[in-house]
Amino acid sequence: MDILGKIHSVETCGTLDGPGIRYVIFFQGCPLRCQYCHNPDTWKIEDGKNVSVRELMEDILKYKSFMEFSGGGITASGGEPLMQHRFLEELFKKCKEEGIHTALDNSGCIKLSTIKEVIEYTDLVLLDIKAFNKQRYKELTGASISPTLEFAKYLSDINKTVWIRYVLVPGLTDNLKEIEELAAFLASLQNIERIDILPFHKMGEYKWEGLGYEYKLKDTQPPDEDSIKIVKEIFKEYELNVG
Template identity: 55%
Template structure:
């Protein structure tokens, strides 16, 4: 929403000034508030409710970003907006990215793709790179992980190819859940058909957010799920490489 001075407001959880895992180089990472998914392994469950967090203007965020331009320039980094789900606040995120592009700063959007494409289009105009989280390919597994349907995400992925938007696909490897061989094979086959995908990132499941679930009084259903072994990670990476995908 906008006030009388046309400042674009949004709600964020926090930001990280020197992130190194959400896109190329050193990045200023903005964690937006609100998410339509309820991922079993979510490490930011305190980002889920749209009414939480802190209200802030896009201008205030960009003023903070400017302080780190030298780090971004030196490392070929930029700004990443993640969440939560950034595309729940499209006007706000589009304004952050628009201002960054005016400053010559690389922009990356980390999204689940679980959004109406028409809502995403104005944001994508100012995005250099999309980090697309595909939690699973098999519909039943995706719903078990997220509580929602996989179809919007797959349609979003196809739209990104249609507009030739550079994309990195991210896949969280969870033992006894997402690492089922057919699930990974089908995801690899789907992603290999997308000419705009530069690489796929296999992210090993971890429990670093478990304490947040406990603090919020939520039940952490993956309490007894182990982190993947090096062998399981290697198997997943080999599955994607078999389909000609660059894997990180």
Template identity: 45%
Template sequence: MHAEPIQGRIHSIESFGTVDGPGIRFIVFFQGCVMRCLYCHNPDSQNMKAGRLITVEELMSEIVSYKHFLTKNGGGVTASGGEAILQPGFVTEWFKACHKEGLTTCLDTNGYAKHFTQAIIDLVKESDLVMLDLKQINDEIHKKLTGISNRYSIDFAKYLHQQNKRTWIRYVIVPGWSDDNASAHLLGQLTAPMDNIEKIELLPFHTLGAHKWKELGWKFELEDVKPPSTETMDRIQAIIASYGHTVTY
């Protein structure tokens, strides 16, 4: 008997992404997430049981027609979400298939891995680049902002450093939540010794996903929060950059 092919549960696909990793990227947004970020712009991707099932073979058949564009300028594929790390076995098999086609792989994750299982280890190995979203280093604020502790995300950052895995850090600047100097210093201090980090990307908070919250019948608690000013972004950038990393926004 043949084993059934492994299936992944996905939310959506973007075939020409330009902001989730180097070059042009085919991005798969995986379904399911354990964090409940107050600013989540894909709240409909949180439900672990929604989305559609797909096999690696079916996914690769969609990617092949874009291969010519994706192999230019260091482009490739990105596993995003939701949270791709919740489906490590499927993402690893997909990444292996992409490598056979000469495509680079990027894991866009919040790093919520309770245990460093073989599945997680294999996934990191197959990821040419990891974009790690660190929401807030102050754990008390993190719990209020996302609903859970940041301990696993920080452990994951340290694991990436131990493995010397090529990493970009992403940090969303949310006024009143992550735009204070103390939080910026905490991020700088955490990442200072991590020489595997190529850069830290600051992402200004926006309300582009607010309508999805309303469609779900959920209250968007940050609807009155304005995007951070250029002065705020410059201030946070300067603080974090003082710890030695390239910081962009």
């Protein structure tokens, strides 16, 4: 039986979510409530549209030549793709049968014991670490950081390639001491290929308003270039590759 999943949307020629030209699938559903989320319309899984693995693969294969030429592939993003781990596992399995590179953009918040099979078919993990301080993480996301750190350590143990994503939000995730603690933690792992510092933006603010949610960061401005440079230098001091 063809497994059904809940999808928000797709981007057929993405270039920001992994190497090369990528077919990006935005999964519906997320257990986190990040204050800076620019896709709050993906939070509720019931709001997604049903799609089968077969239907997705038929569309994905239309772009296979672009992926091969550019060294690209598909990226599962969201939302939180691992909320639908059975669907995602079947999709990634079919992609591997076609020789298509698979990337997983996620927050590491899903119980590890339920998702190990998905990771077997994943070539690259884009791991979003929202904050490193436990209290800060809880304030920012409404959840515990513990599953994310457990996931990061597991990926190191199995030597799965990881790109770290860190959103720099003035007044929220720009504490330099906490950033240095994160850098030290990442330097202790064996598999971190690069670090991407993503400047906070407010492009999703209109979605919050449209959905009737309170947007707490309406007065927060994007970080300036000097702040971004300082944060990048901290990671470089720990001999981490900053993209």
